[in-house]
Amino acid sequence: MTEQCDTSPVRIALDAMGSDNAPDTDVAGAVRASLKTDIEIILVGDEALLQEKLDGYPKKGNISIRHAPQVIGMHEQPVLAVRKKRQSSLHVAMRLVKEGEAHGVVSAGNTGAVMVASRTVLGSIHGVARAALSQTFPTMQGEVVLLDMGANVDCTARQLCEFAEMGVAYSHYALGVEEPRVGLLNIGEEGGKGGAVMREVYHTLSATNHINFVGNVEPRALFEGKADVVVCDGFIGNLFLKTSEAAASFMGKMLREYFESSSMSKIGAVLARKALGQMRDRVDPNEKPGAPLLGINGTVMCQHGSCSARGIENAIYGTRVAIENNLNEHIYNNIMKLRQAEAGAESSDAGVQDHTESEVAHKAAQ
Numbered sequence: 501m502t503e504q505c506d507t508s509p510v511r512i513a514l515d516a517m518g519s520d521n522a523p524d525t526d527v528a529g530a531v532r533a534s535l536k537t538d539i540e541i542i543l544v545g546d547e548a549l550l551q552e553k554l555d556g557y558p559k560k561g562n563i564s565i566r567h568a569p570q571v572i573g574m575h576e577q578p579v580l581a582v583r584k585k586r587q588s589s590l591h592v593a594m595r596l597v598k599e600g601e602a603h604g605v606v607s608a609g610n611t612g613a614v615m616v617a618s619r620t621v622l623g624s625i626h627g628v629a630r631a632a633l634s635q636t637f638p639t640m641q642g643e644v645v646l647l648d649m650g651a652n653v654d655c656t657a658r659q660l661c662e663f664a665e666m667g668v669a670y671s672h673y674a675l676g677v678e679e680p681r682v683g684l685l686n687i688g689e690e691g692g693k694g695g696a697v698m699r700e701v702y703h704t705l706s707a708t709n710h711i712n713f714v715g716n717v718e719p720r721a722l723f724e725g726k727a728d729v730v731v732c733d734g735f736i737g738n739l740f741l742k743t744s745e746a747a748a749s750f751m752g753k754m755l756r757e758y759f760e761s762s763s764m765s766k767i768g769a770v771l772a773r774k775a776l777g778q779m780r781d782r783v784d785p786n787e788k789p790g791a792p793l794l795g796i797n798g799t800v801m802c803q804h805g806s807c808s809a810r811g812i813e814n815a816i817y818g819t820r821v822a823i824e825n826n827l828n829e830h831i832y833n834n835i836m837k838l839r840q841a842e843a844g845a846e847s848s849d850a851g852v853q854d855h856t857e858s859e860v861a862h863k864a865a866q
Contacts (some may be wrong), residue, residue, distance in 0.1 A: 509538040510820045513593040513602040517545035517571045518609025519812070520805045524607065527553040529812025534561025539820055542602055544568050545589040568592040574805055578612030582620060590614065592622035597798040604799030604819040607788065608807050615651050622798040625828055630655070631795035632663045633734070633802065634670060637743060638782050641725025644670050646685070647794065648731075650738035657700035657736040658842075660684075660731050664705060664713075665834035666794040667729035673825040674789070674818070683717035683727030685736060691715065701731070708841045730801065748783055772792060787813035789818025794831065799823050 516526040523545055530541045531554075540562045543550045547567035554560055570588040572581045590609055594617050606626060607614050615633065624631055634647035642717075646668050652659065664682050671680035684701055686694045691702050693716055704711040715726050719740065732740070740766040755776075759769035769776075781787055786808045790801040799822050803815040 503707065509540060510604075510823050511540040511542065511545055511602045511817050512816055513542045513566070513596040513605050514816070515593045515605065515607035515609050516543040516550055516810070517547070517568070517589040518607045518805070519803070519807060520574070520608075520656040522608075523553055525807065525809050526812055527557075528809035529816065530563055532620070532809060532813045533559050533571045533816040534563050536822070537817070538562070539816060540564070541594060541816065542566050542593075543590065544596070549821040550845050551803070559593055566592060566596065566716060572610050572613045574610050575612065576610060578610060578616045579661070581610070582615050582616045587796050590617050591621065594618065594798075594800075597637070599624055600712045602825045604801065606801045606803065606812070606815045606819055608805050608812060608815070611650070611802055614802055618793055618798070618800050620797045622796050622800070624795055625797050625832050627839065628662055628666070629659050630662070631793050632666060633665060633737075633791055633793055635737075635791045636675070637744070638789050640724050641726035642677075643675065644722060644725065644728055644729075644730055644736055645675070645680075646722070646732070646740065648737050649710070649741055649791065650734045650735040651793070652734040654735075654754075655697070657704060657731040659696050660701045661704050661708075661838055662795070662835060663752070664711060664729065666831050666840050667731060668711065669827060669830040669834050670792060670822075671728050671793055671832050673827050674822050675701065679712050680728040681712050681726070682712045682801045683714050683722070683730045685690075685722065685732035685740070686716035686718065689716045689718065697714040704842075708838070710837050710841070734782045786814065788814060789821065790815030792822060792827075799828065 514526060514530050516523045519525045530543060533540050534540055542564050544566045547565050547570050550565050568587055568589040570589050572585055572588045590607055590613055591604045598621050599603055630652050633650040633651040634645050635649045636643050636645055647663050647667050649671040668680045668682060671677040686698055703713055707759040714727055717730060722730055759765050785804055790803045793802060799819055801815045801819040803811050
């Protein structure tokens with residue numbers, strides 16, 4: 501794993517040119533986090549511009565600046581941009597972690613570029629075939645971690661099982677869930693549902709004693725809180741995310757329309773203001789600890805490009821929690837448990853096959 505820097509407290513590199521409203525939003529979020537904690541934050545980007553923005557705050561906590569002359573835009577092709585812009589704010593932030601000057605990276609920039617830069621500069625945790633982008637969703641019983649959210653469109657059964665191991669580690673050590681329940685996002689709850697890959701994942705996780713596997717879950721069961729970690733490939737996960745966001749936006753517009761339809765409805769809106777505000781905060785991605793890219797040999801936290809300063813602030817807090825709880829070490833340990841379980845299953849299958857072949861040979865001899 502990437503060598504952690506020895507300095508204390510936690511030091512986080514922020515891609516300060518990443519968000520849609522960079523660097524204003526990014527600097528504001530960094531200042532808020534630095535004033536409330538002892539986190540050391542390194543703003544990475546145009547030094548002159550960042551210093552100008554930082555000087556606008558009378559108090560700014562423990563913040564430094566690292567110059568990076570290039571920026572990767574939201575609509576740039578990730579692989580090409582990471583390859584050509586090695587002095588971008590994102591690339592430089594990743595190198596700070598690689599070289600031990602920072603413990604983790606936060607970026608609200610081009611998500612595809614974040615994933616490519618993470619793999620290119622930091623690499624994967626030993627034993628992890630592919631990193632997975634995760635997202636926390638509110639449920640009726642708390643929160644659920646869903647992965648993958650788009651880093652891997654096509655996945656093998658083994659990779660999906662790895663996602664389960666990584667999700668369990670994040671849910672337990674970063675979110676504080678004691679014994680995370682793992683579900684497989686599918687079109688039905690029965691074990692035989694889905695394609696060959698999904699059926700194989702169901703079989704493997706069902707036979708793995710160290711994972712609290714609750715079986716297949718449908719989207720409705722996910723929101724009902726039937727699982728704490730839900731696994732799927734990146735195509736399904738990204739489609740689920742965008743559908744959920746669209747549905748939430750539609751419901752919000754309908755509520756506003758109905759509340760503004762009459763005088764009585766407007767009075768009702770005033771009376772329900774507090775409850776509506778609480779509901780909004782619960783589904784607001786800015787109130788979440790970011791979207792961690794799990795499986796990378798270094799802590800990497802993504803945030804929406806349209807996030808607010810509060811979103812950057814919470815992503816910094818989420819990164820700190822992952823670092824202080826040694827999340828990557830626990831992911832590695834979980835992956836090793838999976839490999840041991842796979843080896844045991846293969847040994848068992850081989851024993852059954854040998855026994856069957858012995859019986860066949862015995863009957864043939866008779």
